[in-house]
Amino acid sequence: MAVLELDDLSKSYGAVRALRSTSFQVRAGEIFGFVGSNGAGKTTTMRITLGVLTPDTGEVRWAGRPIDHATRSRIGYMPEERGLYPKMKVGEQLTYLARLHGLGAAQARSSMERWTETLGVDGRRDDEVQKLSLGNQQRVQLAAALVHEPDILVLDEPFSGLDPVAVDVMSGVLRDRARAGVPVIFSSHQLELVEAISDRVGIIKDGSMVAVGGIDELRQVGAPRWAVTTAVTTPVTTAGDDDTAWVSDLPGVRAVGSEQVRRAGGAATRVEFETTHEGSEQAVLARATSRGRVEHFGRVTPTLTELYRDVVSAEGSDDSPDDTDGDEATTEVTS
Missing domain, CATH: 3.40.50.300 (P-loop containing nucleotide triphosphate hydrolases)
Incomplete structure (x- = not known):
């Protein structure tokens, strides 16, 4: 062919x-x-x-x-x-x-x-x-x-x-x-x-x-990414407050970010994290269970936009004149 x-x-x-x-x-x-x-x-x-x-x-x-x-x-x-x-x-x-x-x-x-x-x-x-x-x-x-x-x-x-x-x-x-x-x-x-x-x-x-x-x-490039959503009873002061400290000290785990959603009587917290050791995600699941009811746990499937952002960020940034190639000015991917 x-x-x-x-x-x-x-x-x-x-x-x-x-x-x-x-x-x-x-x-x-x-x-x-x-x-x-x-x-x-x-x-x-x-x-x-x-x-x-x-x-x-x-x-x-x-x-x-x-x-x-x-x-x-x-x-x-x-x-x-x-x-x-x-x-x-x-x-x-x-x-x-x-x-x-x-x-x-x-x-x-x-x-x-x-x-x-x-x-x-x-x-x-x-x-x-x-x-x-x-x-x-x-x-x-x-x-x-x-x-x-x-x-x-x-x-x-x-x-x-x-x-x-x-x-x-x-x-x-x-x-x-x-x-x-x-x-x-x-x-x-x-x-x-x-x-x-x-x-x-x-x-x-x-x-x-x-x-x-x-x-x-x-x-498949890079560390696997996971997400866990837990219903917690602690009050939420500000929507979007970071709540990743409870996973950050686990070996082979890197917290990516968190999201909090207000609910009557409590809140749900969604935390994304990456694992560098096989089985590390199970330690996160065990700790999440001890904090409250786990509503969701699973692998995160990144979009191409997220893959693009991760790949380009991993390559670093260089704003020198060598970055231009004579292309016409257009609206391009920048995130």
Whole structure:
């Protein structure tokens, strides 16, 4: 099965290091969510994949062979900044772009009709792009990436500015393309969405990949996290008061935080903690039982947002100029 390989990519702009030995793979039929803060290196990576930029070191391969001009013509690219002709009509523009990629006139027209209908802009084929809403412009931009039936999809912030209905439509299109065997790589700051549709996720920071894997794989990184909710009879003075001291002295246990909820006649306290020793969670459970009625006890399943925060925090912070890579200023993941 064909694989898109990004192998040891490095790129500098003068003294600014945009990419630092960046490597990962996107398999055929896989949706790969690419996340990172503004300036982390996502757009530079995508432009190298497309051939717009040349890496200082490293190579991009498709099916084991370096990407050449013929392969690049089979890539569907959606830039973060819209790259459409604003005064050209939607249908004419998409047909023109399909012809540029080698489709015959009839095939180009048919493909334009198919994708404008699929993406819900078939009624706007005779409108100039500049007269469309931002959401519809985004749909047309995706159609431009799809109209030549590409073998690879590279999408930079494809969900930006879309309403929930349009997000569902676009998510369905990406899943459909993946089912057809197309490798899909996309960036987004909407981590809940990335988690929902991605087969694997790559997290990039300061030009380096700091984590790559499926969501379940990434959840295995770091110490296991648990939560225990106990009904206690001691009065609560302030909602949200910290109440972790009772677990902090246990060996192999690190309290993460607590949450208190007022109730008639008492309160419930939920404490999250991490364990570094096998069986440490049982000591927490035993102590919680001695304090009051245990209402809940179990493993915490972190969201991608929490995983992202933990991974990036674990890597430390560096605000030096090397952190920027020439990406356009956008609203990105910062937490």
